Amino acid sequence: MAEFFAAHRVILEQAIAACRARGYWSAYPETPSARFYGEDARPAAETAFKALLGKPFPLDQDGDAEPVGAEVSPYGFPLGITYPKRSVAALIGAAQRAGIAWAAASVEARAGLALEILARLNRDSFLMAHAIEHTTGQAFVMAFQAGGPHAQDRGLEAVAYAVDEMTRIPATARWEKPQGKGPPLLLAKTWRIVPRGIGLVIGCSTFPTWNGYPALFASLVTGNAVIVKPHPNAILPLALTVRTARAVLGEAGFDPDVVQLAPDSPEAPIAAELATHPAIGIVDYTGGPAFGRWLREHVRDAVLFTEEAGINPVVIAGAPDLRGMCANLAFSLSLYSGQMCTAPQNLFIPAEGVETDQGTLSFEAVASGIGEAIDSLLADPARAAAILGAIASPATLERIAAARRLGRIVRDSTPLPNAGQARTATPLLVAVEAEDDRAYLEERFGPIAFLIRCRNAEEALARAAASARAKGAITAGLYATDEAFIARAAEAFARAGVPLSVNLTGGIYVNQSAAFSDFHVTGLNPAGNACLTDSAFVANRFRVVAVRRPIAA
Amino acid sequence: MAEFFAAHRVILEQAIAACRARGYWSAYPETPSARFYGEDARPAAETAFKALLGKPFPLDQDGDAEPVGAEVSPYGFPLGITYPKRSVAALIGAAQRAGIAWAAASVEARAGLALEILARLNRDSFLMAHAIEHTTGQAFVMAFQAGGPHAQDRGLEAVAYAVDEMTRIPATARWEKPQGKGPPLLLAKTWRIVPRGIGLVIGCSTFPTWNGYPALFASLVTGNAVIVKPHPNAILPLALTVRTARAVLGEAGFDPDVVQLAPDSPEAPIAAELATHPAIGIVDYTGGPAFGRWLREHVRDAVLFTEEAGINPVVIAGAPDLRGMCANLAFSLSLYSGQMCTAPQNLFIPAEGVETDQGTLSFEAVASGIGEAIDSLLADPARAAAILGAIASPATLERIAAARRLGRIVRDSTPLPNAGQARTATPLLVAVEAEDDRAYLEERFGPIAFLIRCRNAEEALARAAASARAKGAITAGLYATDEAFIARAAEAFARAGVPLSVNLTGGIYVNQSAAFSDFHVTGLNPAGNACLTDSAFVANRFRVVAVRRPIAA
Structure with a gap:
């Protein structure tokens, strides 16, 4: 784990600085080129994508229900992939068990692991491009960019904000209150970051990674186990993401259930049950305003971040x-x-x-x-x-x-x-x-x-x-x-x-939102209540608990 | 306004540093002594308090309803003070009108003004002690400390957090994206802080200033007009606070209705109507869990911060x-x-x-x-x-x-x-x-x-x-x-x-919570959903809106 943090420390520091300066910066090359990704990356990804079709998705996450999955490519063929399904009770139970050690890990350990997940997702961007293309319908180059490096940048941005926010809390302080001529009152204080609860990420059908990564990585780095509930039409991109996360977690000695996939079907949706489960501390939602309104009405004590719709x-x-x-x-x-x-x-x-x-x-x-x-x-x-x-x-x-x-x-x-x-x-x-x-x-x-x-x-x-x-x-x-x-x-x-x-002309378009520079959604109108990414997006995903104890002068 | 900021800049910088270090620090002397507050302060405050009894409270805020007020001192006499009452519609309308110029003011202008309000509240701490004593029942020295300087410290802490958070957003940036051998894409970006809406502060009967100031000052400094709804048994301390705020606002050329008092009575409570009004963007509540639960169930799109009860x-x-x-x-x-x-x-x-x-x-x-x-x-x-x-x-x-x-x-x-x-x-x-x-x-x-x-x-x-x-x-x-x-x-x-x-013994007690060091309430259990004061308490009281525009290379 220490190696992960050491390997990615510079990129994290650059990302934190970029969030402050908000000029152009990017960690992951957006060009789908062998120059950045290697000669083999593109053909290997095509082979890997084809190998996934028509069979159960290889995920080390046992189910206790019938597998689900009925994705159909907007380009006209069924993917034929099924995913292991866990009941809500099994998902919550596993997240709670896995979450204990994760919550106890240091900020550096969690950040290093998140950055390693992002690095591997970046390495696999060509495979993600196929997955995005054949679930969302994005053309290949856009699928690569928006679903790969741009989404990874958004994930890194959330890690940067969360780390910056957590490291503003000192681990210890000596509190020394003068008492006139008498000896001062003295306390040793220590603070620990405590995650809010299990994070639930409800994915959308058009930009499952770009819109999902900020939530996933923000909740993860702040110490919460995360349950990723993909849209039934776009499970594969988040299944690949969860698979990568679980592999890194396992290598680092954590229970892979710190990140779980929770696929469902339109016939038996589970988002509402998950979102209102008392063990869920954070709900992130991207999708239509009908379910967005339902969530705003029914999610009580969990904190809710939404991106809904706009005109x-x-x-x-x-x-x-x-x-x-x-x-x-x-x-x-x-x-x-x-x-x-x-x-x-x-x-x-x-x-x-x-x-x-x-x-x-x-x-x-x-x-x-x-x-x-x-x-x-x-x-x-x-x-x-x-x-x-x-x-x-x-x-x-x-x-x-x-x-x-x-x-x-x-x-x-x-x-x-x-x-x-x-x-x-x-x-x-x-x-x-x-x-x-x-x-x-x-x-x-x-x-x-x-x-x-x-x-x-x-x-x-x-x-x-x-x-x-x-x-x-x-x-x-x-x-x-x-x-x-x-x-x-x-x-x-x-x-x-x-x-x-x-007055946009030329190569910059109103629809483009660049990580580390553009705040995506303001939270000020019905299009959504949260912004990707600002302090408010991360600061309430964890809380701080103190221990204080008298010390001798 | 610039003078206010200049006059208080050092204390603000010290407060921001104190929030990071979290050792002992205080801006306002807690000892009710002539050494800090002058020889006249104590007797003058006693005279001033007596002069308030048995008549309408002098507040430059015209009402459109029958005045209210039936406070009785826990020491056994009615205060006999009445307060001008505005209808909910009048309060909201006035806050909206006054809020426009307030939202447009700079962070420095708003911070300077908040710090000037706090300085004047500090100067008047002896009068506040009488008001706290004869509404909450606190003994005089405690009323002075907890209701005066300690509450002012908590207010300053909120100002420090809010300013720190807002100044992390740059006002402008040049976004320059390389385009291989071609000329870079260039955008000039500007960001402005936009307040979330009107802030509503619902006060409690036992610590109206200590629990109310963080909310009042956090909402105010982030650009929101604020409506202060005191507990019917403890109106006077917040009436004095609002009077001071309105005086400073007026002197600085702002509409005093940026801060309004909204007193009510147990027979005709207005908190529920105010809290669910669509113009309210922020609700801060300290009080019992019954109304706390009601707020958590009914406040939808406003952000809600509560401190309720604990065992x-x-x-x-x-x-x-x-x-x-x-x-x-x-x-x-x-x-x-x-x-x-x-x-x-x-x-x-x-x-x-x-x-x-x-x-x-x-x-x-x-x-x-x-x-x-x-x-x-x-x-x-x-x-x-x-x-x-x-x-x-x-x-x-x-x-x-x-x-x-x-x-x-x-x-x-x-x-x-x-x-x-x-x-x-x-x-x-x-x-x-x-x-x-x-x-x-x-x-x-x-x-x-x-x-x-x-x-x-x-x-x-x-x-x-x-x-x-x-x-x-x-x-x-x-x-x-x-x-x-x-x-x-x-x-x-x-x-x-x-x-x-x-193992507390001697002069430190479990009930004491010190500004700039102790986070008060974690937000992790039913005692409350928010903490006084952390980033999460301030970061969602404002949002950020951009303008971007191409520039020539």
Whole structure:
């Protein structure tokens, strides 16, 4: 264990410094290249992935119930993998048993082990890319990046925050209170970090690792045993993660049940029972707002961190670079077919026209410009496939069909040509009036965006900010030339609790959230109550207990 | 405002350093002496207190409802003070209006103002002592210390934690991501601290300032307007506090409604309506577990910090200094008539005898030793009055009467002789068998303690730790000579989430909790979900919102 910490100490120190400075920093190379990962990594991962298909997943975690698992790749084939299942009672019992020694381990021991898990997950990023691709539908390169190194960076960020927070508590102090002319009162005090309870991580179907790692590693490093409950459609990425964690735990002499996989099925879900079990001290949830609301209503004494849903607005008040704006928005709307919690949904555009570098353009002209930019971006089918990936859930296709009836179709959604068995859909653009807020004031997850005709820029901003505050938003975009307006927008979105990206063009997109720099979700609006990652995300996962004892002067 | 910060900067830096080191430190002199507070302070405060009696409290906060206030001194006279009352709607509206400019102020401006409020509260500590004495019943010196400088230290501690946490967020960063041979991606990022919402502080009847200041100052410094809802029996101490805060706010050009007093009456309580109002972002509560449970069930999206109740155990396994132990416990049980959330209630004593420096003593001998130490401590009526103070609530006398029937009376509770109109009661000691846990497994607030006959030290420890975990405890004491047993006890109480004091004799008592060193309440058992003060107590009172914008290389 000491070796793990020594091996990774420098990266931890760099990560802690990066969280403070918040400039660009990354620990794990995002390029799926042999240069970083070795010549063999890619072909070996393909072989390893194929070897997993059609059989029980090799996990050293015995079950006491029928195995589960019915994942189907959005690219059109069943994975055929089953996972050992433990009852809730067995999961809790095992976590409690394993958690005792884990809670007693030092911060350094736990951090070293977490960093070793992350290092091995990084080494295996190509295998994770296959697992992410064939559960979430992300195209391969995105699956590699977002599911591998970017998720690992987010995990490391949580480790850094947690270690930083725990090491601010001294282990001992000498308390010496002067007593005038008499001898001072003297106490020796010692403090220990005590975990809050078992951590439960409820995974999502689209970014199971990116959204799950901060919770997993934050709870783990602060001394809690962790139960990982994956979404039934995306078990494999978290099963690989848990397998790696258990291997490292076992090597270090800990009970592997410090981290357990808790797969379930849509027919027999266990998240509600787990989340309300009195032994659970922490619940982390990423997913839809219906179960999010249920958790907020029913989770009592455990601390609850949620990321639910948002309707991310973009206000187009002016366009200093019209082509750049349209290309940028086209990519943001197309990437992973809009199935990102950070993708824009609602584009608020003034009816009175938009000042651009190509003159004042009407609402219709801006709308068509964005539609044409999407057409152009997706013209080449291979490139389109690499950007769009596949649609994770059939329900998304139903949402697209329903959304067509909500306004005037500016650009229709179609399947990709030659996509074979893959479930694909290009972005749907629907123009609506500002007053038609029934159409756009709810999350319509997937490649669905609304072009909302507002009277003017002020109304666009007011509606965008109000929608974020009332319904939740994780990102907001603004295109504008008037600096006073930009300042007002920054103020309005700050009050609505949404980070704002201004005049993005080129290779930076509103949907991107970089570890060590961007706080993901503010916790200030219904999109979620927590942030990845800040002090509040880690500080309440452990508590501090003292012993004090008189000493002689 | 800048002057306030400059004037108090050094004390803030010292406070931040003290929170890290956790040795002894205090900003405000605890001795009620002219040396620190000036010759005039004491007589002037007496005059000022008398001038407040029998009339409307002078507060620059207009009401829209009938004034309230029916405080009666536990020393036997009605205060006759009424307070202006605002409806919930008026309170919320005023907080929202005043909160805008407050949220926009800098961290330094808010911290400087908070420190100025604390400095003025310190200057006025003698007046606060009268207010605390005649609402809570604390004797004058204790009222001065706990209600004045110790409470101010706890407030300063919260300011220090909050400032430390907020200043870890950089205001700006340049994010520069390398792009191989191409030019880097460049973003300018800025972050602003956004308060969570209006803070509600629900005060208690026994330590309204000591328990209220951490919440008040933590919410205030993090940018939230604050509504202070005092207990109907202890309005005056928080009214004085709010008056001081409003004066400083006004002088600095802020709307005084950044801090409002929200007094109510037992007949028309407003805490529930306030706590569940959607504009409230933070609820801090100190009080009984019945309303605590109600809050935990009904407060949804606001963050909730509670201190409720506990049954604090002491395990007597051995006594290296029997006289010292008995004297120490006698004081802990007598101080403020046991009306402290940190006072011991349950003394677990082995039936098989206790090894002491005076030989092995029976359960009965230890029990009588403690009883006699109380008699001796309280033999002089003047000294007894100064230790016991008065009983805050008549319900406590009823609890004493009921507790007499729960076992064998080892030492009966009596009123103090010559106490006049004051409501007084000395400690009641009741001996019970370990199996009679209906008697001692609930909080019996006041001067009531149980001597619990356990088979042996192991059973005593097991029952004590289990009671803390199941029912809550804020302190635990241990007397023992066997170091291995002490280590096991430290482990058991750590798991139960209770700080442990070992072999206290002389001038340090288990009920004392020192700012900047002792974490008060762990949040790990039903005694409360939060700690005064740690990072978790402050980090979630504000959120962070970003603006990011491309810049040229």
